[in-house]
Structure formats: C-alpha cells, structure tokens
Amino acid sequence: MAEVSFANDIAPLFKQFQGQMIWRFDLTAYGDVVANHKEIYDRIRNKGMPPPPFPPLTDEQIAMFTDWISQNFPP
Numbered sequence: 301m302a303e304v305s306f307a308n309d310i311a312p313l314f315k316q317f318q319g320q321m322i323w324r325f326d327l328t329a330y331g332d333v334v335a336n337h338k339e340i341y342d343r344i345r346n347k348g349m350p351p352p353p354f355p356p357l358t359d360e361q362i363a364m365f366t367d368w369i370s371q372n373f374p375p
C-alpha cells in the first residue's frame with residue numbers, strides 16, 4: 301500500500317472542490333475530512349461526488365483515499 305498523507309495527497313486532490321462544499325465542510329481541513337470520511341468515501345465511491353459536469357475521481361484517487369483511511373489518517 302502506498303504511503304498517503306493528508307498534506308501531500310488528500311488536500312491537493314480536494315482543493316479544486318473546496319469552494320463548492322464549504323457550506324457543509326472544508327475538504328482541505330484535516331479535521332473536517334477525518335470527521336466526515338465515511339460520507340466522503342461513500343460519495344466518491346458511488347460517483348455521486350463531485351457531481352456532473354466534474355469528472356468522477358479515478359479508481360487510483362479513490363484507492364488513495366481508502367489507503368489514507370487504512371493508515372489511520374496520516375496528517
């Protein structure tokens with residue numbers, strides 16, 4: 301499993317969507333993403349988020365998020 305960190309991998313991936321989700325949580329804030337990781341995972345896996353016309357996250361990007369969860373959320 302690749303080593304994943306929030307600062308190097310997760311925040312840069314989510315930064316482009318930050319503005320559209322800030323009403324609910326900050327996708328670039330470590331605490332918000334940890335606290336909502338189940339909902340975030342469900343939505344990216346079932347390709348509900350990001351919504352059209354944004355392309356869904358790739359399988360590699362989704363795997364990166366699950367690796368980060370498995371590694372117990374490295375900051």
Ligand code: HEM
Pocket residue numbers: 314317320321324327339340343344349350351354
């Ligand atoms: C990877 C990027 C994104 C993630 C992980 C994400 C995650 C989520 C999650 C977990 C919810 C459910 C919130 C809840 O149940 O309280 C949600 C809802 C929502 N998101 Fe996002 N979001 C992303 C990108 C976006 C973008 C780019 C937009 C707009 C262009 C957007 C618009 C919305 C809207 C309107 C809702 C409420 C309606 C619904 O639940 O479908 N999101 N998102």
